[in-house]
Structures are given as C-alpha cells and as structure tokens.
Amino acid sequence: MTEPKIFAHAGESAWTATPDGNRRRVLLHTDELMMVEFGFDKGGVGALHSHPHVQASYVAEGRFEVTIDGRTEILAAGGSFIVPSNLVHGVKALEAGRLVDSFTPRRADFLPSLD
Template sequence: MAETKLFSRAGEGEWTTTPDGNRRRVLLHTDELMMVEFGFEKGGVGALHSHPHVQSSYVAEGRFEVVIDGKVETLSAGDGFIVPSNLVHGVKALEAGRLVDTFTPHRADFLA
C-alpha cells in the first residue's frame, strides 16, 4: 500500500482543466477526505451541479457569487461555505480567484 501523503506545499500538483473551463489540482486525499484547489478567471462559472459528497469550500482569493439550493450569496477571500450531500450548487467568479474545497468521501472522479 502506498504511503499516505500528509502535507501539501504551495505550487505542488498538476493543474487540470475542468469540463467548465476552469482548472483544478488535487492537493491531498485519503479514502475519507479530499482537498482540491480550483482556479477561476474573472467570469468563470462552476456550473450548477450536485453530488453525494459533502463539500466545504474556502475562498482563498477573489470574490464569488455562490448558489446553494437556490440561495445566493457573494463571498470574498476568507469566507467559506458548506454544501450538504446532493444539494444543487455552483459558483461564478466576480473576479479572478481560487477556492479550496474539501470533499468527504473523496471524489474518485477527480483521480481518474
């Protein structure tokens, strides 16, 4: 069994383009938990979607319009949000920015 990676350093990890034209990189993961950084250009959209994973997100940089279950909030660097399992959610970058998301359990689709 491979040793679990316990630490992540700035700049580590390969960026991949997401289906909606943004970018992401998996920072750390176990079977139970995953941490992923997402990068958005101004106007970038994380399309409305849902998944069985519980998600928490931290706005590391920028400003985002966040929709969760029809509720809309504008969040800035230092703010965060939680998406319970299966709720429809999405974001729009009001300026270039980054989100750091955690998922439980991990998103196997991000590792494929």
C-alpha cells in the first residue's frame, strides 16, 4: 500500500480545467480528507450544486459572492465558509481569485480514473 502524500509545495500540482470554465488542482488527499485549490477569472461562476461531502473553503485571493442554501454573502481574501452535506451552494468571482477547499470524505470524482 502506498503511503499518503503529506506535504505539498506551491505550484507542484497541475491545474485541470473544470466543466464550468474555471480550474482546480488537487493539493493533497487521503480517503477521509481532500484539499483542492480552485482558480477563477473575474466573473467566473461555480454553478449551484450539491454533494454529500462536507466542504470547508478559504478565500485565498479575490472577492466572491457565495450562496449556500439560498443565503448569499460577499467574502474577500481571508474569509471562509462551510457547506454541510447536501446543501445547494455556488460562487461567483467578483474579481479574479482563488479558493482553497477541503472535502470530507475526499472527492473521488476529482481524481484520475484508475480504469
């Protein structure tokens, strides 16, 4: 069994285009937890969606309009939010920016297929 990667360095992971036109890179993960960086251009939208994973997000750069379960707030760099399991949520980048998201359990759909 392979030991999990426990350290990541800036720029080490490659960006992957997301279906909604943004980009993400998986930084680290175990079966129980995953950390992912998302990059948005100004006006970029993370469409409303839900998933069974609990998500905690940190605004690393920029300003975002964040909607969770019908409630919307503007968050700037240094702000954060949490999305309980299965709540509908999404974001809009009011300026170019980055979010660092943690998911529990990990988002297997963000990993390359092992097929």
